[in-house]
Amino acid sequence: MITQSSIQPALGSTPDSSVDGLPSNVATPPSACDLCERLLQLFNESSTIRCFDLGPLDSAILTDCPIHKRLLESYISRCIQNDPDPAHWVDDVTFTTQGNVVEVERSHMGRTFSWELLLAKKDADADHIGKGVILDPDWVNLDLIKQWKNQCLSFHGDKCDNPLRVWRTKPAWLVDVKQRCIVPGLKADSFVALSYRWGDAIGVSMNDESLVKLQEPNALDDPAFAAFMNPMVRHAIHLTSFLDEQYVWVDRLCIIHGHEDTAEQLSLMGSIYASATITIIAADGVAEDGISGLRDVPHSKPRDLKQTRVPFGNELILGRNTSQFSMDSGTPYYERGWTYQEHMLARRKILFNQKEVHWECQCSQFHEELLPDAVLDIYIEPRLQEIMAGFPILDSFGLIISHYNDRNLRYDEDALPGIRGLLAILSRSFTGGFLYGIPEMFFDRALGWEPSFGDTNLRRRVPSKRPKHEQLLSDSLPSWSWIGWQGIVEIGSEASETDHRQWGLEETIPITEWYTGNSADTPKASQRRIKSSWYENRELWKNPETALPAGWSRHTFDSEESMGSREQYLWPDGCNDYVYRHNGYSGSILRPGDTWYFPFPVAEINESTQPCMPEQTPYLFCKTRAVEVRAYRTSYGNMLSLHDGLGDQVGELHLHNEDHLQRFPTAEADRTGTLIKLISISLSYSHSKTRDKETGKWGKPHFRESHYRVLWVEWEGNVAYRLASGLVNETQWESLQPQEVDVVLG
Incomplete structure (x- = not known):
């Protein structure tokens, strides 16, 4: 077993100079320091020591102990690859055990520099606690x-x-x-x-x-x-x-x-x-x-x-290439x-x-x-398992999509074929399947997707020139779908699963009917109605007098001790006093629990459950309302501030990229702004907490707001093309005197 003496190098011994590329002429002390001993104990899964802070890296590296100094030098050489500025090495270094792996970590300006370490197993010692393996540099086992x-x-x-x-x-x-x-x-x-x-x-x-x-x-x-x-x-x-x-x-x-x-x-x-x-x-x-x-x-x-491989007295510490x-x-x-x-x-x-x-x-x-x-x-x-348990969790789907949409394709028109197989499998939980990657059961909300962050730049996908017979599907890349844009996107969420850590929650109210067709001239009789089924029975599901769907049980809120203080809890409209559990959902490591605001039908999925994928038709049709507003760029990312004719702010818009931002002035540079046209696609009811400036925690008072979710569109002939999405305050929208319009989105 490891003892304090086991990390003492033999007097006069010289570490292998080829190991880790570090100097070999390090003097060895007669005994290890307390920090070295604590670090080794972290590799023992039965140890009571689980974590310790070494203090600022620039101070820790000045240690007189050459044993852990060499480990810190290795860590610094790893950090330099990502951040070569020594001025940033003032952050505290933490060692944390994760079973048989020890993680050394520091954070600076929101960036984390971590490295996972293993203790190499000594084959001659059956009781040795090391779990790391010295690998053959050339051949796989x-x-x-x-x-x-x-x-x-x-x-x-x-x-x-x-x-x-x-x-x-x-x-x-x-x-x-x-x-x-x-x-x-x-x-x-x-x-x-x-x-x-x-x-x-x-x-x-x-x-x-x-x-x-x-x-x-x-x-x-x-x-x-x-x-x-x-x-x-x-x-x-x-x-x-x-x-x-x-x-x-x-x-x-x-x-x-x-x-x-x-x-x-x-x-x-x-x-x-x-x-x-x-x-x-x-x-x-x-x-x-x-x-x-x-x-x-x-x-x-x-x-x-x-x-x-870093010598550590008579032990050898291995740095993992993966994590x-x-x-x-x-x-x-x-x-x-x-x-x-x-x-x-x-x-x-x-x-x-x-x-x-x-x-x-x-x-x-x-x-x-x-x-x-x-x-x-x-x-x-875990997200696929959540969805395949029959739960159509919109934000889980959004994260799956976001990770895909930032990837590269040889041909832009392969954006849909490249994920069609996954969408087919997910469609068994999302009633109605997906139209160009938009879940039809949440169509009114998901159509308002946006770039994930304020400074995210999406690239408009463009079909290649390769012959039609070599293409896998239609080369359509509609502007209204994330399929038409490359980059990380956020689909949105609907208040269904409880999470007391959320600062806010949102519910969507449909305001129009959506139809789809193969061409911009598809006659009304040939257009297919898109059915946003999630919203059809939502109010009925919230009613505690409604019989529970199969698999659900109702619980009073006060009995849910794990949910935190009721004073800090947010509720969607029509929900209170009760939470719900389903016997087919065990929760996720990403989520605090397995309770929901209201019950809903959960799909029973097995090997015989077939996918539901509608015909992929690239044009949308609706009758909605439109307004004109003046827009100005803001100081944050690709965001616009929207104003009425009197100069009052009415909402904000999240542009797809900074190229679009160049079309807009700041309010200081041009008081008239840039005139743009918006169409409304849904109504949004949101609840949010207040953030305490001193503690940084979210709490009361709670706010309830209502906004129209809107798209900025520009017309080419009789077809409108999406350029951005955003929100306009409901009351101020009505004051803008919106006009009814028939819209064809391409």
Whole structure:
């Protein structure tokens, strides 16, 4: 076991100068300091020491103890990569234990610089508490992958077998790794899927002629088909065989372009990844690179892993290359649009990420650098599970969309195809599905989406010039949908789930009827009515005399001790005294509880529940009201202040980008402002708390306000195009004398 003496270097010994690239001529003290001993205790999961503050970094680095000084120097070298200014090193440094991982962290000006550390296991000492593994810098330990797979299949059961309750999908075609050819997917009860980046080289596509020849046994070894067999495909085939699986789905070989089932297979991509027994996530490199670190596998190069190793007396501390929240970031793979739904929907993942291999399922995360029995905090994305439990949580959907919409696509018009499979799966909880990514059951609110932050710049997507027959779906990118704009967006929320930490809550009131059609000239009789079903029965759901829908129970508020003071609590209109629970929802690590303001029907989703995706028609029609206001830029981000003819402020507008901002003056520079036209799309009732300037906490008094949610539009012919969304005070809107208009949004 570790003792104080165990961190004493032998007198006269010299740490390996190649380790961490730090100087080796550090004098070693006769004994360790108290801080070193406390730090080592953090690696012991049974220790009572869980956290301690080292004080300002610029002072801590002046220590006389060379043992923890070297660790701090390593931390500084890591910080310099993100913030090279030593003037910022005045912030306190904190060491916190997370099971067998210790996190060293400091924050400056809202930015956090953290680093996760492991204590290397001494193989010769069975009682040693270290859980870190010194890795081979060149080759992956593939035996771990098979061990992780077997552990999940043997012990996790239904939790990992089909967590999203997706209908079982068998791809049209699969690669048979034993026969080395393409076979019909109906033959396979189990298959592996590959998720990767193509890179700049698009390569050849499968067609009917290639398909016929590739169905012959050993066809994949024929040099005539080398163009289909890039290193990534070859390595996926090798790994599939190593995992004792016979079939693997690879888009390059299993989607036949121009074939009668091409469109169907593309729409099923989400369920294909959700149905795969395992998905190989090749987050490092592109198709022509393949997967590095596969020993004795052709075209697989040594991975050249740099593992930070810091001598700590007679111990060795390892710096992690990944962290709790970095399993979905860190390489260009996580910047590509097409890989998003593949990663999100995979139920079991083998991740080749930042030159290490990892495992993630619904129950566990395993890492090559950690012993299998290591205890650590894990984070597994909960939002899909919330929605797939039947709960149409609008802000959870919004976060899923936002992470996707900031990614890059080779062709802008692929914005909808790139997430269509995920939307199809989510549609089973969102009644009516999605129209160009807008949930129809919340259409009146979600149409008012906006950039996530005041300084967020959205880019208008533009269809490419590639031939129509090569496009996956219509190239429409409507201005009214977030699909038409690249960047992080906020869809909005509706007051349903309780959260006493919220500073405010909002409910939407429909004010018009929305219709959709294929063209701007679609006659009224051919337009389809969009049904915002959430709002139809909401008042009935709030009534405590209404019979509870299946699965719900009613509770008096006073019995909910975990909700905090009633004096600080916000209630939507019509709700009070009661909260509700559902037996199918266990809450989330992102949320404080599992109670709701009112009950509502919850979808019962299982493998037989089919998606509901309406025809994707790009034009909207409504009869609403319009006003003209004067707009001025403000001092914050891409925000406009809206004013009436007398100069009184009536609302604000959130522009899509700073290019639009250039069209507006400040009030000081031009008192007349810029005249713009707004249309109303819904009414918003909001409740908010007051923030105490001294404590920073939210409390009473509470405010109730009502605003019209509006769009700034500009007309081209008879079609209006969206440029921004915002709010106008209800009373002041009416004073602007709005005029009724028929609107076609394109």
